[in-house]
Amino acid sequence: MEMNMPPKPKRSSKKLVKRFIISISLVALYLWTFLSINDIIKWDRVFSERTITNFDRVIPKLFSPDYASFGKVMEKMVETLFIAYAGSLMAAILAVPFAFLAASNMVRNKFLNTLGKWILNAVRTFPEIMLALIFVAAIGPNAFAGVLAIGLHSIGMLGKLYSEVIESIDMHVVEAMEANGANKIQILFYGIIPQVIPEFLSYAIYRFEIDVRASTILGIIGAGGIGTLIVISVANRNWNEVGMILLVIIVVVTIIDYLSAFIRKRIV
Amino acid sequence: MIEFKDVSLVYPNGTQGLKNVNTNIKEGEFVVIVGLSGAGKSTFIRSINRLVTPTSGQLLVEDENILAYKGKSMRKLRTKVGMIFQNYNLVKRSTVMKNVISGRLGHTGTFKSIFNLYPKEDFALAYESLKRVNIEEKVYSRADQLSGGQQQRVSIARVLTQQPKIILADEPVASLDPPTSHQVMKYLKQINREDKITTIVNLHFIDMAMEYADRIIGMRAGEVVFDGPASEVTEQTFEEIYGRKIREDDIRGGKEEDEQHS
Structure with a gap:
């Protein structure tokens, strides 16, 4: 039986040359990168006896946490959770007006609309640690x-996500409310809020999850929470305590992630 | 009651929605507007509650030119003109009751409506409206749990709760199957008879237009090309309105079945 094969795709010589040049330059780039590593990293120092003894001293201690410090660590962890909670709650509320301003189906004025988007973009640019x-x-x-710091940074992301939720609502419902004589505020409460609330909540909880992780680090620069404890223990070379801190962070963050996923699944 | 005086509408993109429309709709009439899609049926209906604004002419509702209305006076107009849509336009996540009571929004103060502080009579009226379209047992279900026909009946109940003088229905049966379509039309007709509410319905099914209308207005390219009592209308009239032969999909067919499932 004769097989009817599809025609071979046409390859212009221009395309071939282009591909050839791209592959050559990529290979060159990688070669250059790896070859120059040798000049910077002193391999004999990395794999020296000192490194191995240092490892020997630190790593096993990380794996045998200092359980006696549990109370102290937990106290700071709770403070971290409170920071994250207060910050994301603040953002969850303050992001709403910005979200409406940035949603193109709510604010028809192009200038205000772009302004809202820019504000949210600008806020998101700063990392929490800098704030x-x-x-x-x-x-x-x-x-x-x-x-x-957590609150301000979260407004940027939540505002952006909220405004996308608002842009995706069913505007026909809004039209129906307009058609039966409702005013703007009534439309907001009857037509828009019922459509967006579940997604808003879901995003706020997700943001709380991120904020818990973010706020563990804030203490390093003195903004409260478990980070302060890390700095102190590392300075004291108290590796058992660092081990304990890491353990607590891992367990708590995992539990929060799990709870957040569970709740969010039930909301939407 | 509703009078179009040389009304034209040109959309910003240059499309002519309405072209020198002159007609007069009397109180309590059941008018069906027919025409192909794009003929201006929707524009005609939406002009009456100012969801779109004609660019020239005069449109009188109860002897007042509504084209001059703005803000408050426009909301007042809309409180007395109820509207039913092809896609029901209910808030899917809200209960049937909340959807139906939203028909009272135009009659209720902002503060009271936000905190659900409607007078007792309003809740009674909402429930009564649900009863009239036989869906009162769904009063606390979420709107998205209902079938299409049920949702359209809820949206009729919402309009009834509004206690309008005019009901506009923009392709109310286009998303429904034939038996449900007849059911919805039957409710609209019944409400028109019992409450003397002027009703204007957009349809493109010729058999349904002939069956339910008192009067048929035919439109093509933004113009009224036919206007007369339903009794005078034949298939040939429709061929003239549509400007082509009648096809199978111009006919809905089917008859209302006894309600078993709803």
């Missing part, structure tokens, strides 16, 4: 600085 540095300098090294 925390600013707030620590402004209001002193305490947990409130951490809350503000």
